[in-house]
Amino acid sequence: MTYPMDLMRQWLDEEKLKGAQNAQHAVLSTQGLNGHPHGRIVAIREIEEERILFFTQKRTRKVEELKKNSTAAITFWFERSAREVMIEGDAIFLSEAENEKYWHTYPRWAQIRFLSYAPTSGLPIENKQKLEIKRNEIESDHQDTPLPLSPDYCGIYVIPKRIVFYTYRLDELSDVWEYQINETGVVKKRLSP
Numbered sequence: 001m002t003y004p005m006d007l008m009r010q011w012l013d014e015e016k017l018k019g020a021q022n023a024q025h026a027v028l029s030t031q032g033l034n035g036h037p038h039g040r041i042v043a044i045r046e047i048e049e050e051r052i053l054f055f056t057q058k059r060t061r062k063v064e065e066l067k068k069n070s071t072a073a074i075t076f077w078f079e080r081s082a083r084e085v086m087i088e089g090d091a092i093f094l095s096e097a098e099n100e101k102y103w104h105t106y107p108r109w110a111q112i113r114f115l116s117y118a119p120t121s122g123l124p125i126e127n128k129q130k131l132e133i134k135r136n137e138i139e140s141d142h143q144d145t146p147l148p149l150s151p152d153y154c155g156i157y158v159i160p161k162r163i164v165f166y167t168y169r170l171d172e173l174s175d176v177w178e179y180q181i182n183e184t185g186v187v188k189k190r191l192s193p
């Protein structure tokens with residue numbers, strides 16, 4: 001049996017080969033503090049054997065929400081292949097040491113952008129110009145020095161417990177496969193579309 005995360009990577013690669021520029025973006029859904037569902041796009045940084053990693057700013061809602069309720073869903077839509085992958089699992093925050101390690105692999109231009117907007121993430125701002133000025137200042141202040149780790153930089157990974165692979169088909173009925181992952185292994189079932 002193909003391990004579900006191997007299939008996930010295979011579908012991602014196939015979507016990229018078909019020319020998709022944003023295949024690695026997915027909808028992250030969490031439970032809002034008021035109990036209401038809340039979804040947003042995140043860039044998936046790594047898909048490893050047992051975890052899906054993304055980065056965010058500590059002041060975003062997803063951080064507060066996942067601290068209160070660690071269950072999360074990640075949904076990929078691969079338009080070019082008409083495929084969907086739904087992942088449900090538990091979110092775990094990276095340690096500060098791990099955040100620091102990843103920070104130093106982050107491209108310099110992305111570090112500068114992050115440092116300019118992360119402290120006010122999600123808050124109302126008068127205008128964008130102030131943030132652009134800040135971005136230019138950070139860039140000129142650190143021309144010859146590495147950029148310090150932002151205290152707002154926050155990696156979160158989701159450990160999948162259930163993954164559903166859905167292939168939308170018009171030539172015949174759609175294919176739907178569910179993988180349930182627990183301590184004893186993986187249970188695979190075909191589901192009706």
Ligand SMILES: Cc1cc2nc3c(=O)[nH]c(=O)nc-3n(C[C@H](O)[C@H](O)[C@H](O)COP(=O)(O)O)c2cc1C
Pocket residue numbers: 025040041042043044054055056057059060061062063122
């Ligand atoms: C293409 C795209 C990529 C994004 N990537 C990320 C990301 O990797 N991490 C992140 O926190 N927000 C990312 N965002 C912004 C989020 O969708 C969201 O608006 C923001 O993180 C606020 O989230 P919150 O609702 O949890 O406060 C991205 C948005 C777009 C449109």
